[in-house]
Amino acid sequence: MSRDDIAVHTKRIAELAADVSANPRMYAELQRARRQFFGEDAHGPGDEAAEHRFAEWFLLERESDALGAVPITVPPFVDRAEELEDSIAGLFLVEATEGGATARDMQSGEILELAEPGTLQPGDLLVGRLYQAPKQQWSTSAATPALRPGRALAEAFCRDLEQLQLDRRLYQIELEHLLLRRHAQADEAVVPGPPSAPVAPLEHLEADLDQLLQANGARHTIEEISQRLADSHRPGAVVGPILDQLAFDTQVDLDQVRRLLVEIWNAHHVGEAPEPVTEAPPPGGAPGETLGEQLVRTLDEGLGQDQDVEQLFARLERLAGVEPDEEDDGAAAVVHDAAPEAAGALGARAGAPAAEDELQDAAESGDLGPLVTEFYWEIGGSPPEGDPLGLLVELQQHLPVPNTYVDTLTARDLMRLLLHVYLRSAPTERASRVRAAFHELERFYDWVADAQELDLNDVLQACEGTLLEHLDRLQDAGVALSSDAAPAQAPGLLQVEEIGADGFGARDDEGGSFWLMAAPPALEHVRVGDLVLAGLNLPEGGGATSLHRVPAGMVVVLPIDARSLIE
Numbered sequence: 001m002s003r004d005d006i007a008v009h010t011k012r013i014a015e016l017a018a019d020v021s022a023n024p025r026m027y028a029e030l031q032r033a034r035r036q037f038f039g040e041d042a043h044g045p046g047d048e049a050a051e052h053r054f055a056e057w058f059l060l061e062r063e064s065d066a067l068g069a070v071p072i073t074v075p076p077f078v079d080r081a082e083e084l085e086d087s088i089a090g091l092f093l094v095e096a097t098e099g100g101a102t103a104r105d106m107q108s109g110e111i112l113e114l115a116e117p118g119t120l121q122p123g124d125l126l127v128g129r130l131y132q133a134p135k136q137q138w139s140t141s142a143a144t145p146a147l148r149p150g151r152a153l154a155e156a157f158c159r160d161l162e163q164l165q166l167d168r169r170l171y172q173i174e175l176e177h178l179l180l181r182r183h184a185q186a187d188e189a190v191v192p193g194p195p196s197a198p199v200a201p202l203e204h205l206e207a208d209l210d211q212l213l214q215a216n217g218a219r220h221t222i223e224e225i226s227q228r229l230a231d232s233h234r235p236g237a238v239v240g241p242i243l244d245q246l247a248f249d250t251q252v253d254l255d256q257v258r259r260l261l262v263e264i265w266n267a268h269h270v271g272e273a274p275e276p277v278t279e280a281p282p283p284g285g286a287p288g289e290t291l292g293e294q295l296v297r298t299l300d301e302g303l304g305q306d307q308d309v310e311q312l313f314a315r316l317e318r319l320a321g322v323e324p325d326e327e328d329d330g331a332a333a334v335v336h337d338a339a340p341e342a343a344g345a346l347g348a349r350a351g352a353p354a355a356e357d358e359l360q361d362a363a364e365s366g367d368l369g370p371l372v373t374e375f376y377w378e379i380g381g382s383p384p385e386g387d388p389l390g391l392l393v394e395l396q397q398h399l400p401v402p403n404t405y406v407d408t409l410t411a412r413d414l415m416r417l418l419l420h421v422y423l424r425s426a427p428t429e430r431a432s433r434v435r436a437a438f439h440e441l442e443r444f445y446d447w448v449a450d451a452q453e454l455d456l457n458d459v460l461q462a463c464e465g466t467l468l469e470h471l472d473r474l475q476d477a478g479v480a481l482s483s484d485a486a487p488a489q490a491p492g493l494l495q496v497e498e499i500g501a502d503g504f505g506a507r508d509d510e511g512g513s514f515w516l517m518a519a520p521p522a523l524e525h526v527r528v529g530d531l532v533l534a535g536l537n538l539p540e541g542g543g544a545t546s547l548h549r550v551p552a553g554m555v556v557v558l559p560i561d562a563r564s565l566i567e
Helices: 002-022 024-038 048-060 151-164 172-184 202-215 222-231 236-249 254-269 291-304 309-319 329-350 356-364 368-379 388-397 411-424 427-451 457-462 471-481 560-566
Strands: 088-096 102-105 111-113 125-133 137-140 489-499 503-508 513-517 531-537 548-558
Touching (some): 002 048, 024 048, 048 088, 048 125, 088 151, 111 137, 125 151, 125 172, 172 489, 202 254, 222 236, 388 411, 427 457
Antiparallel strands (some): 102 111, 125 137, 489 531, 503 513, 531 548
C-alpha cells in the first residue's frame, strides 16, 4: 500500500507541475523560482529527485506572485491536492525498522510510524517531505533521500535549531540549501582558478547563442552581449540581468542560454587568473548588482561621505521602489523611467501587454489609501515619524500586481513593510522604528475592526515572525559586525551555516562558502540561519585561508524569513 501511496503522490505532483508550467502567466515566475531553488548552477534535467523536490516546494510551500497564494490552496489546483495537503517537510531520524518502522521528527520531537521501511536502517536521516498514509502512518516522498550515517547530522541540526529559536518548520528550500546541497559537497574544497579552455571556438558559441535568441524574438544583439562578457570580471554580473529580461520577454530555454553565456565568458577569459578582491565596486553600481547589495553600498558610501541622512534615506527609498513626494522632480523621473518595465512585467504575467495607464489605475484603485486617510482624520492625529501606513500604501501600489484592498492584505505584505522600515532605519534605531511601525499597524487594524466592522487581526498576528521576536538581537548583531572600513568586495547576502570561536561560516547566493572572522561580542548575537547583508574584505596579516573574509562597512543582519521578501 505504501508503494502505491508514493506513486499517487509522485503522479499528483507531476500533474500539478505540468499544469503550472503550461500556464503562460507562470513562466517567468517559474524561471525565477528555479534560480532561487537551484542557484545559478541549476541542476540539469537528469537530476529527477532534485526536480521533484523543487516541484514540491513550488506547489506546496512557495507563495506565488501571480496567483497571490501557495498554488495548491487556490483553484484549479486545490481541487486535486487533497492527498498533498497535510504533508510535512523536515528531518526525520529513523529509530527502528523491525516490528514497525518509526522515525523521529527532529523539529517537533514526535515519533512517526512509517508505512514502508524499504531499505532504511536505524540511524538513517530522511531529509525532505513525508505524506500522510492510511492508519495514521506516513510515506516518504519519492525524492526524499536518506543520509547515512545521519545521527550526528541530526544532533547538530538540533543544536542549530535551538540557537535559531525558530517558531515554524523549515521550508523545503532551506533543507535543500542548508543540508542536501551541503552534504553533497562535503569534503570538497573549491578553490577558484583560471577558466578552462572552452568546449567550442568563441565564434561558434556566439553563433549558437545568436540563433537561439533570434528564434525567440529577443532584442539583445550577440555583439553587445559578447562584449559585456569580455569586459566583466565575473560572469554572474552579466548573466543574471540578461536571464531576468529574457524570462519576462521571451519563451527561450533559459538553462541553454545560461550555459552558452558562461561558455562565452570562459572563452574570453581562458587562461586568466581569478580577479583578486582588491578594488571597491564602481560608485554607479555594478551590472547585476542586487537591490540588497545596492542598498548596503549606498548606505556605506553615503555615511562615509557624511551625506545628509534625510537625503540619503530618500535615495534609498527610490532604490527600493518607494514613490517619492511629487515635489521631488529628480526622484519623479526615476519612477517614470521604471513604470514601463513594471507594466511589461505585469503584461508578461497576464499573458498580454499591459498599458502604463492600466497599471496606474490598478495601483490607485482599492480602499487601502482612502481608509488610511480616513483613519488619521477620524482619530484627529497625524502620521508618526516615517509614516508606516503611507509606506504600506506605496509598497502595495508598486507590486507587480498591485494589491490595495485592506481585506486582501496578507501577513507577507505586512512583513514586507516591516522589513522596509528595518532597512531604511539608522543602525541603532532599527528595533524601535519597527516596533513603532507595528504599533501603528495595530492601531489601524483596531480602527478598521471598529469603524469598518472588518476583523482582520488574524493577518496582523500572523506577521509576528522572527523579525519582531529577535529585533534587539538582530540590531545588536548588525552594529557589532559593522566597521568603518570600506568593503573591497561588493556587498551581498550570505546565510549563516555554523558558528565557531573566531567567526562563523556563511554561504552566498552563488554557492560560495566563506569563514567570516568576528569577535566574541558579535558572535553572541549571531544565530545559524541568519542572513547577513555585508561587504567583505580580506583579513589583514597572514595565517588566513583563501576562504577567510572580514565583514566591512555597514552590516545588516536579518532573520531567515526575510529571504523571500528580498529576492
